[in-house]
Amino acid sequence: MDKLGTIALIIGVVLCVIGGYAIWAxxxxxxxxxxxxxxxxxxxxxxxxxxxxxxxxRE
Incomplete structure (x- = not known):
C-alpha cells in the first residue's frame, strides 16, 4: 500500500472507534x-x- 492508503486506513479505524464510543456514550x-x-x-x-x-x- 502507498502512504495515502495507509493514512486513510488508520484515520478510518480511529474514526470508527470514536464513533462507536460516541454511540455507546x-x-x-x-x-x-x-x-x-x-x-x-x-x-x-x-x-x-x-x-x-x-x-x-390521472391516466
Missing part, C-alpha cells in the same frame, strides 16, 4: 434519532406513493 439519544429517521423515511415513502398514485389515477 449517548445511546438514548441515538435511539431517539434512529426512531426519528425511521419516521422521516416512512413519511417520504408515503408522499412518493401518494404522488405516484395521483399520476396513475
Amino acid at each position: 449517548f445511546l438514548p439519544e441515538v435511539i431517539i434519532a434512529v426512531k426519528g429517521l425511521i419516521g422521516i423515511a416512512v413519511l417520504i415513502t408515503g408522499l412518493m406513493l401518494v404522488i405516484f398514485g395521483i399520476l396513475i389515477f
Whole structure:
C-alpha cells in the first residue's frame, strides 16, 4: 500500500472507534434519532406513493 492508503486506513479505524464510543456514550439519544429517521423515511415513502398514485389515477 502507498502512504495515502495507509493514512486513510488508520484515520478510518480511529474514526470508527470514536464513533462507536460516541454511540455507546449517548445511546438514548441515538435511539431517539434512529426512531426519528425511521419516521422521516416512512413519511417520504408515503408522499412518493401518494404522488405516484395521483399520476396513475390521472391516466
